[in-house]
Amino acid sequence: MTNDKISSILIANRGEIALRVIRACKELGIKSIAVYSDEDTRSIHVKRADEAYHIGKAPASESYLNMSKIIEIANSVGADAIHPGYGFLSENENFAEMCERNGIIFIGPKSEAMEITGDKMKCKAVMKKARVPTVPGSDGVVDDVEKAADIAHNAGYPVLIKSAFGGGGRGIRLAEDEKQLRQEFEMASAESKAAFGKAALFVEKNLQRIRHIEFQLIRDSHGNSRHLFERECSIQRRHQKLIEMSPSPVVDQRTREKIGEIAVRAAVAVDYLNAGTAEFLRDQDGNFYFIEINSRLQVEHPVTELVTGGIDLVKLQIAIAQGEEISFKQQDLKMHGCAIECRINAEDPFYEFTPSVGPVPNCNIPYGPGIRVDTYLYPGCTVSAYYDSLVAKLIAWGRDFDEARIRTRNALQEFTIEGINTTIPLYKTIMGEQNFINGELSTDYLERFKLMDKMNEEAKEQSKRASSAAIAAILLQSQFVKKGKGNGSGTIRPPLQKSKWKNTGREINNGI
Ligand code: MV4
Numbered sequence: 082m083t084n085d086k087i088s089s090i091l092i093a094n095r096g097e098i099a100l101r102v103i104r105a106c107k108e109l110g111i112k113s114i115a116v117y118s119d120e121d122t123r124s125i126h127v128k129r130a131d132e133a134y135h136i137g138k139a140p141a142s143e144s145y146l147n148m149s150k151i152i153e154i155a156n157s158v159g160a161d162a163i164h165p166g167y168g169f170l171s172e173n174e175n176f177a178e179m180c181e182r183n184g185i186i187f188i189g190p191k192s193e194a195m196e197i198t199g200d201k202m203k204c205k206a207v208m209k210k211a212r213v214p215t216v217p218g219s220d221g222v223v224d225d226v227e228k229a230a231d232i233a234h235n236a237g238y239p240v241l242i243k244s245a246f247g248g249g250g251r252g253i254r255l256a257e258d259e260k261q262l263r264q265e266f267e268m269a270s271a272e273s274k275a276a277f278g279k280a281a282l283f284v285e286k287n288l289q290r291i292r293h294i295e296f297q298l299i300r301d302s303h304g305n306s307r308h309l310f311e312r313e314c315s316i317q318r319r320h321q322k323l324i325e326m327s328p329s330p331v332v333d334q335r336t337r338e339k340i341g342e343i344a345v346r347a348a349v350a351v352d353y354l355n356a357g358t359a360e361f362l363r364d365q366d367g368n369f370y371f372i373e374i375n376s377r378l379q380v381e382h383p384v385t386e387l388v389t390g391g392i393d394l395v396k397l398q399i400a401i402a403q404g405e406e407i408s409f410k411q412q413d414l415k416m417h418g419c420a421i422e423c424r425i426n427a428e429d430p431f432y433e434f435t436p437s438v439g440p441v442p443n444c445n446i447p448y449g450p451g452i453r454v455d456t457y458l459y460p461g462c463t464v465s466a467y468y469d470s471l472v473a474k475l476i477a478w479g480r481d482f483d484e485a486r487i488r489t490r491n492a493l494q495e496f497t498i499e500g501i502n503t504t505i506p507l508y509k510t511i512m513g514e515q516n517f518i519n520g521e522l523s524t525d526y527l528e529r530f531k532l533m534d535k536m537n538e539e540a541k542e543q544s545k546r547a548s549s550a551a552i553a554a555i556l557l558q559s560q561f562v563k564k565g566k567g568n569g570s571g572t573i574r575p576p577l578q579k580s581k582w583k584n585t586g587r588e589i590n591n592g593i
Contacts, residue, residue: 094166330520
């Protein structure tokens with residue numbers, strides 16, 4: 082058994098997740114091996130890893146997605162295992178298979194399981210067989226419009242026509258009635274044939290005002306499966322999650338046990354190995370429907386780490402990858418307080434979330450009780466235009482939701498990133514928004530409660546306050562200076578330094 086132990090891991094990723102994996106390696110006494118592109122020569126994951134190897138040019142296709150290059154380096158340096166992080170090659174079953182063929186442990190599920198989870202139709206069919214509730218609709222691909230109309234009639238309108246080739250919301254069409262269904266089905270069919278050579282459409286009841294709630298799963302090579310509770314990820318924009326939290330405000334202990342057990346059944350059904358996530362849609366009536374399994378460590382995994390009282394998911398992944406058994410029983414796990422994560426993206430929320438890249442001359446990372454920040458930022462770093470816009474994750478823990486929320490709000494006030502625009506102002510608004518406070522969440526939360534308008538309003542108010550404070554300070558000072566008197570407390574204060582940064586809404590997050 083001892084010579085099965087992993088002694089070195091190549092991390093096929095960059096940014097905060099590469100740093101996260103390096104930390105786990107260091108705790109376990111495992112050698113960490115970084116890879117990097119031309120764009121990342123000065124990135125911190127390169128410095129923090131025990132070894133680092135250049136793998137190619139800036140575009141991901143020529144570096145972090147270059148499977149043969151990464152395998153070649155892993156082979157030449159004798160890496161026992163590869164951790165793919167999230168994104169890039171993490172859900173690529175061909176890459177997992179390449180690792181398997183080369184005798185390298187892929188830290189994730191087996192390629193066979195990834196092949197099923199990566200195919201929505203196949204996965205849905207497997208889940209139905211395993212009595213995992215799925216969204217009402219067609220059992221598989223529907224190739225003729227008459228059948229589609231039949232299924233839609235039984236499921237009840239409105240329905241969605243989804244393409245098996247779609248993802249992240251692409252290829253989904255809405256039909257309110259049969260006339261629309263016939264129209265949309267023909268159009269979707271033609272579009273799919275043009276793009277992929279064949280149509281693979283299915284029909285589902287359109288669930289409305291839904292919440293996105295997912296369960297963290299782990300399963301070892303001895304067949305032990307556990308769920309690590311839920312995360313509510315309903316606050317998102319264009320299928321990009323923005324805020325995640327655990328517990329979900331609508332999941333009580335009974336529901337947690339019930340859906341958790343279903344999630345475990347889903348993992349068993351595809352012979353899942355290692356960490357994964359079962360995603361569900363929850364409708365207004367409280368019904369949960371399985372939609373897919375994500376076969377990777379997720380961006381929001383820290384939320385689960387905090388509410389399970391400190392389970393280290395990356396260390397657990399490594400333990401499972403080297404054949405160890407999960408050391409705790411389901412009943413040993415207790416939901417511990419509340420955690421909220423905000424994804425800090427280098428995007429301008431005042432300008433349609435346009436990517437904002439370039440040098441970061443300075444930054445202030447918040448800390449304090451219950452605060453965790455996973456980030457690759459450092460003063461003087463550069464945010465690249467080539468990769469994901471996520472630059473930091475702020476995760477706050479509290480004994481209850483309100484403590485976590487207040488800690489998030491305060492940490493956001495402390496968080497400054499100079500040189501680029503970020504999503505911080507939006508999160509500041511959300512933390513004080515009444516519906517968020519009430520746990521009134523849905524996937525259309527931002528539009529439903531006009532959060533972008535509220536953010537703009539607050540920015541305007543803040544800039545007004547800031548400029549009047551600056552004017553007052555200047556007036557006060559000049560008055561007292563002329564008269565040669567103090568300001569009443571024995572000192573003359575200079576005008577507020579902050580004000581020059583606060584005089585426009587757009588720059589509110591810059592350089593404060
Ligand atoms: C749905 C749905 C409503 N009804 N399916 C969008 C991406 C894909 N992963 C699943 N998606 C949806 N499927 C039925 N039958 C609503 C969505 C959806 C959504 C799902 C999860 C998180 C955010 C979303 C935002 C819009 C729509």
